[in-house]
Amino acid sequence: MSLLTASVFIFILISLSAVVSSSELALASARRIKLQVMAKEGDVRALDVLNMQDQPGSFITVVQIALNAVAILAGVIGESAISPYLEQLLGHEALASILSFIIVTSVFVLFADLMPKRLAMSNAEPIAVKMVRPMIFLIFIFKPIIWIFDGAANFLFKLIGISTVRQDDMTSEDIYAMMDAGAEAGVLKKHEHHLIENIFEMQERTVTSVMNPREHIVYFDTKVSNEQIVATMIRQPHNKFLVCNDDDLEHIIGYVESRTFLASVLEQQQVCLTDRALLKPALFIPDTLSLFEVLETFKSTGADFAVIVNEYALTVGVITLKDVMSIVMGELVTLEEQPIVQRTDNSWLIDGMTPIEDVIRALGMVNLPQSENYETISGFMMFMLRKIPKKTDSITYANYHFEILATDNLKINQLLVTKSEESV
Incomplete structure (x- = not known):
């Protein structure tokens, strides 16, 4: 075989190996979320990639068959075509054989493996959707051989008790990592990153971490005078005040809103803390709830204020919807x-x-x-x-x-x- 003919064959083999090599890495590393978005936008090839990722056995088998066959054939052609010329040049058969092996291997490593895979890593999804149909065709052609090797591999994995099913469960740590990567890449702005992070934090933080503790609760006894109530409401910045019997936070009968009470006083109405028009029933929640559960409770009940009690039915604090949302807004709230x-x-x-x-x-x-x-x-x-x-x-x-x-x-x-x- 002439050197020119051998060079043409090697070029074709390098091209074939580069296509298979890049397809292997692109199909394996393509991000499922990105592929799902592409599928929703109408690219049905993305669904083929997802299906291949779920059942990668046949794909991996055909890739290995193709790469090994091409490598062996290229070695044979390169050795037979290049060695005679190098032997004439160097006058040493063994050295010529070694050099021809190094030359062919180096060319394959660079052009058939290294460069295609680096390209596939940086453009995984576009390359994956373009190459999935040709790979399906190759799988169809080599189906009998694939059935033998894939079946043998599955049998051995089952024998030693190793699962080969791809696990793509998304965890909160994965989402945090994606957010950090998005922030570093400039896709997420700083305040957007904080908002998303705070929302996830609501699931982990308990209500007691942001409540107004018992010692800071301002409340009224049912027997206190209206003058004292008005003075306290003017002095304190709160909108809602608990009402108790016997001046005891373990005997809460409800709460009053300062705006409604003060409006009644200004209109010179005869008001009393126990009036049904003023006194509203209090929402009681356990101190073990997460902030997310508190938010769901506020949503389902329509309330925006709750009393927190512990396992001994003792009042430990109060919380408002504003307190919960301040955790979500974080640094955006002054x-x-x-x-x-x-x-x-x-x-x-x-x-x-x-x-x-x-x-x-x-x-x-x-x-x-x-x-x-x-x-x-x-x-x-x-x-x-x-x-x-x-x-x-x-x-x-x-x-x-x-x-x-x-x-x-x-x-x-x-x-x-x-x-x-x-x-x-």
Whole structure:
């Protein structure tokens, strides 16, 4: 065989190998979500790719048959065509054979394997939909051989107990990774990324992480005078106030809205907290609910205010629809008093009742130790100190220094968190 004829055959074999090689990687790595979108837009070839990904046995078999057959044939042709010329040039048969092998192999690695696969990695879906029909045709041609090899492989996998079914279950970690990649690529804007992240966080955070705790609840006894009620409503920024019997939060009979009560007073009507026109029934929810479940409860009941009780039927706090939505909106909502204030690049002032999830995010930490045992930064300090904290108590964890600046009786009011220069 002449060198020209051999070169033409090798070129054809390289082209065939490049097509099969790129098809292999493109069909295997094509993203299912992108293919599903393409199928919805009318490209039926995307459905063929999805079906091939679900049942990849025949496809993998025909690819290996084609690649190995082409490689062997190219080696034979290259050896017989190139070796005689190199032997005449070098005068050494063994060295000529080795060099011809290296030349043919290098050409195949570069043009039939490396470049096609790199191209397929960067254009997986377009190449996959273009090559799926030719690959189906090859599978049809080599069906008897494929049946033998594919059946043998399936038998061996079954014998050793290994499943070859492709698992494409989407987890929350996968979605987080996709969001991060989208943000880095500029597809998602920063505030869009935060909104999506906050929505997923609602499923993990319990209602107690954002509630207004019991000690901050402003409520009225049924026997209190209207003058005291008006003074309290003017002084407090709340819209809804609980009403209790015997001045006890364990005997809640409902709540009143300040706007309705004050409007009645201004109209010089005779009003009483127990009037049915003013008193509304309170919604009670357990403290184990997630924020997402609270949002669903508000949606189903039409309420926007709830009382939170624990397993002992004790009132532990209250929550409003605004509190829940503030978690969704995150940094887009500007509060009058920010619970976390960054003083410098490496120091933060943090309110003691700040939810631990917000602290982790603000500090850029991965997690805090055994975070299931506490819900606020105050709880974290108590857990780490193993005592009731007092002013100036401090701990150091993961290059962060936590120091208590102010306390009120047994409560931590404010902490200073400082990041060491070594970790910056």
